[in-house]
Amino acid sequence: MGKRLLIVESPTKARTIGHYLEGNYEVVASVGHIRDLPKSNKDAVDIEGGFVPRYVVSAEKREVIERIRRAAEKAEGIYLATDPDREGEAIAWHIAQILKEDSGSTKHAARSTKPIKRVVYYEVTKEAVNEALAHPRDIDQNLRKAQEARRVLDRIVGYDLSGLIWKKVRYGLSAGRVQSPALRILAEREREIKAFIPETYFVLSALFSTKNGGKLATTCTEEPRTKEEADRIVQEGRTASWSVADTKEKAEERNPRPPFTTSTLQQTASTRLGFAPSRTMRAAQKLYEAGHITYMRTDSVNLAQDAVARMAGVIEKQFGKEYLHVRAYKTTSKNAQEAHEAIRPTDPDKSSAGATPDEVALYKLIRARALASQMSAARLLRTTVAAKANVDIPLFTASGARTLFPGWLALDTAAKGEDVELPKLSVGESLDLLSLSGQEKQTEPPNRYTEAGLIRELEKRGIGRPSTYASIMKTIVDRGYVEKNGRTLVPTATGMVVSGWLEEHFPTYVSDTFTAEMEEELDEIARGERGYTETLAAFYAPFEKAIRAKDKLPKATSLGDVPPEFPCPVCGGPMEYKLGRGGVFMSCKKYPKCLGARTENGAELKGDEPLGNDPKTGAPIYVKTGRFGPYVEMLWPSGASAEGAQGNEQPHSAKAPRGGGKRGRPRIAAKRVSLPPGTDVAQVSLADALKYLSLPRELGIHPSTGKPVTASVGRFGPYVGSDGEFRSIKIGDPYTISLDEALTLLAQPKRQSRGVAIVRELGKHPKSGKTVTLYKSKQGYFLKKGLRRIYLPESVPVDSLTSAEAAEYLK
Numbered sequence: 075m076g077k078r079l080l081i082v083e084s085p086t087k088a089r090t091i092g093h094y095l096e097g098n099y100e101v102v103a104s105v106g107h108i109r110d111l112p113k114s115n116k117d118a119v120d121i122e123g124g125f126v127p128r129y130v131v132s133a134e135k136r137e138v139i140e141r142i143r144r145a146a147e148k149a150e151g152i153y154l155a156t157d158p159d160r161e162g163e164a165i166a167w168h169i170a171q172i173l174k175e176d177s178g179s180t181k182h183a184a185r186s187t188k189p190i191k192r193v194v195y196y197e198v199t200k201e202a203v204n205e206a207l208a209h210p211r212d213i214d215q216n217l218r219k220a221q222e223a224r225r226v227l228d229r230i231v232g233y234d235l236s237g238l239i240w241k242k243v244r245y246g247l248s249a250g251r252v253q254s255p256a257l258r259i260l261a262e263r264e265r266e267i268k269a270f271i272p273e274t275y276f277v278l279s280a281l282f283s284t285k286n287g288g289k290l291a292t293t294c295t296e297e298p299r300t301k302e303e304a305d306r307i308v309q310e311g312r313t314a315s316w317s318v319a320d321t322k323e324k325a326e327e328r329n330p331r332p333p334f335t336t337s338t339l340q341q342t343a344s345t346r347l348g349f350a351p352s353r354t355m356r357a358a359q360k361l362y363e364a365g366h367i368t369y370m371r372t373d374s375v376n377l378a379q380d381a382v383a384r385m386a387g388v389i390e391k392q393f394g395k396e397y398l399h400v401r402a403y404k405t406t407s408k409n410a411q412e413a414h415e416a417i418r419p420t421d422p423d424k425s426s427a428g429a430t431p432d433e434v435a436l437y438k439l440i441r442a443r444a445l446a447s448q449m450s451a452a453r454l455l456r457t458t459v460a461a462k463a464n465v466d467i468p469l470f471t472a473s474g475a476r477t478l479f480p481g482w483l484a485l486d487t488a489a490k491g492e493d494v495e496l497p498k499l500s501v502g503e504s505l506d507l508l509s510l511s512g513q514e515k516q517t518e519p520p521n522r523y524t525e526a527g528l529i530r531e532l533e534k535r536g537i538g539r540p541s542t543y544a545s546i547m548k549t550i551v552d553r554g555y556v557e558k559n560g561r562t563l564v565p566t567a568t569g570m571v572v573s574g575w576l577e578e579h580f581p582t583y584v585s586d587t588f589t590a591e592m593e594e595e596l597d598e599i600a601r602g603e604r605g606y607t608e609t610l611a612a613f614y615a616p617f618e619k620a621i622r623a624k625d626k627l628p629k630a631t632s633l634g635d636v637p638p639e640f641p642c643p644v645c646g647g648p649m650e651y652k653l654g655r656g657g658v659f660m661s662c663k664k665y666p667k668c669l670g671a672r673t674e675n676g677a678e679l680k681g682d683e684p685l686g687n688d689p690k691t692g693a694p695i696y697v698k699t700g701r702f703g704p705y706v707e708m709l710w711p712s713g714a715s716a717e718g719a720q721g722n723e724q725p726h727s728a729k730a731p732r733g734g735g736k737r738g739r740p741r742i743a744a745k746r747v748s749l750p751p752g753t754d755v756a757q758v759s760l761a762d763a764l765k766y767l768s769l770p771r772e773l774g775i776h777p778s779t780g781k782p783v784t785a786s787v788g789r790f791g792p793y794v795g796s797d798g799e800f801r802s803i804k805i806g807d808p809y810t811i812s813l814d815e816a817l818t819l820l821a822q823p824k825r826q827s828r829g830v831a832i833v834r835e836l837g838k839h840p841k842s843g844k845t846v847t848l849y850k851s852k853q854g855y856f857l858k859k860g861l862r863r864i865y866l867p868e869s870v871p872v873d874s875l876t877s878a879e880a881a882e883y884l885k
């Protein structure tokens with residue numbers, strides 16, 4: 075009896091499941107998606123034909139597909155075990171479609187009769203996988219169509235809106251169906267902060283001693299708005315007699331939270347561990363693939379009965395029967411899939427799991443939350459004491475809490491907080507005032523969102539889905555619309571401009587209502603309650619009309635008037651805000667007749683003044699700031715060739731743009747070098763600039779190859795290089811390193827990633843002349859094209875592989 079084929083998404087999961095199935099199945103990985111929409115929007119979707127997507131196979135997935143095809147030819151049956159969500163359903167459908175495409179040929183005729191089935195499991199354990207294989211099903215076309223609708227919708231909105239923004243605001247900007255509403259939320263909060271007017275208030279504190287020698291720290295129940303009133307309370311309170319006005323004790327229970335969903339896991343990991351959502355999901359993915367936790371993309375708080383029973387056993391064994399309280403949680407979201415489970419450990423007995431510190435920390439968090447959800451409530455005693463004076467001033471109060479029974483807090487100690495126990499007091503008991511003082515404060519604007527806070531807000535408003543939150547955060551940061559200041563998300567000037575323009579001209583499409591309703595319609599497609607084509611058609615007609623209508627808008631050169639306290643520094647006239655490559659700035663309204671300009675904060679922007687001139691060429695040298703930070707620039711003399719004035723050195727922008735006569739600003743022949751991180755621009759001297767511009771330095775000729783050896787600074791720091799070989803400079807710097815030191819570095823073997831070995835050097839690439847190296851990892855033999863790995867087909871004879879043959883795979 076031949077083997078069956080099981081196709082999963084990741085190599086890690088393939089290895090884990092391969093151990094469970096004891097040789098009865100061949101387990102291969104698709105390594106995520108195998109097809110997607112092409113990068114060109116005009117070729118991506120046939121709108122007139124009913125929004126039919128035109129999928130393409132990327133070059134790096136051709137070998138993956140060929141490996142799956144070869145395995146399918148030999149298999150008795152084919153099982154698609156991609157992730158149990160819409161995206162996983164879509165990947166399974168794509169694999170099935172590709173396997174069926176060859177069914178008409180003689181070579182693949184046998185495959186056409188083989189059953190292709192879908193299997194679903196929510197934890198990578200032996201029991202769950204075998205149970206899934208025992209109950210296969212067909213691909214759920216409703217789930218697949220919902221994912222396809224989301225992908226097509228995002229492409230249409232993203233490309234059409236982005237194209238309009240390029241024309242009307244600034245080239246290179248972009249918009250997205252879900253990311254733009256998220257950016258709008260941040261921009262609205264930023265406007266609230268800027269418009270906020272602080273108010274002064276006073277916090278009054280009093281410290282008393284009791285007749286039993288205890289101390290009681292209290293705070294005034296009122297916060298005076300004037301200094302006069304605050305001083306009155308303090309002065310009268312200091313001379314008054316004090317006593318206990320009231321004491322209250324209230325027993326209360328604090329129940330545990332439900333087990334984690336995707337969004338609550340991201341929020342808690344951000345708050346407690348400082349993890350960005352993308353970092354959380356990477357660690358969770360690895361834990362899931364290794365079989366340590368259940369599927370991590372879920373909006374359900376449901377727990378399987380057998381899982382609850384196992385957790386109950388662990389709780390009773392570790393803490394005792396009085397700590398056990400079995401609960402059933404119900405998801406309130408109408409779109410949650412109760413067939414899914416909350417995120418929990420697959421083996422609650424295991425107190426630690428994971429291969430990296432991130433995975434270990436996240437596993438402990440998940441396990442503590444899941445076990446705590448089945449534990450007894452914590453019992454607390456909350457106490458409030460009020461002190462009064464014998465004069466007409468407000469009461470002063472103190473609050474405390476004491477744990478009577480820890481319950482679930484015995485496990486999740488990070489949620490406990492601090493016990494504050496107040497002294498035992500009775501009403502009417504006298505108090506001795508030790509101190510009474512006031513502190514002036516100002517009301518503060520609303521806080522900016524953290525990643526955890528924005529996820530909570532998106533979930534509350536129904537924008538996006540749990541699986542999309544990490545990508546939303548990453549996208550708005552990568553686009554330069556938001557910067558992360560610690561955990562805080564701060565919209566950039568560019569982000570504020572883009573959001574403001576979209577809010578003004580496309581308020582419907584960045585509103586909460588539209589985005590949430592569209593998510594509901596996608597859910598209806600997934601449930602089979604709504605059609606794919608009619609949903610997209612109903613959206614596209616008004617959207618296309620809105621895009622066409624806005625095409626006649628003038629270019630958004632002005633972003634609003636500047637306050638009158640910032641007149642033009644040249645002519646004294648009014649100014650307006652504009653968006654440049656470096657962000658928002660103030661420009662004279664008479665531009666281009668007047669070139670007066672200021673920064674967004676009002677500082678005058680003067681014309682560039684050179685630091686000095688290069689002593690060799692006489693070329694002027696400037697310090698400037700661009701979109702990627704400060705840099706020094708040396709202009710090449712008029713008429714300088716591409717070789718420049720320093721031997722064969724290539725000027726940074728000496729080449730004309732492709733197409734010669736195309737529109738755009740003319741390229742300036744210049745050499746530009748970024749300043750080292752942390753350099754104070756104001757302190758850069760001509761000598762410093764000449765030092766930075768000396769890179770790359772030619773150190774001499776390599777004795778073995780006859781090729782030059784250079785030292786410079788790249789994206790990963792200082793390095794030496796020769797003939798396509800590069801090594802990082804760990805000790806010393808590129809300005810002073812000698813030829814002998816560089817040769818010593820180049821003679822050292824390259825450090826490889828863990829699990830990667832160099833097999834042999836194949837020779838020089840026939841076109842680039844760079845050395846082609848053959849590598850090996852657990853996944854097989856591969857070549858490198860930049861940072862990307864190109865895996866070779868298993869049929870390639872690696873022992874006799876030549877550099878010319880390898881070059882064909884590197885195209």
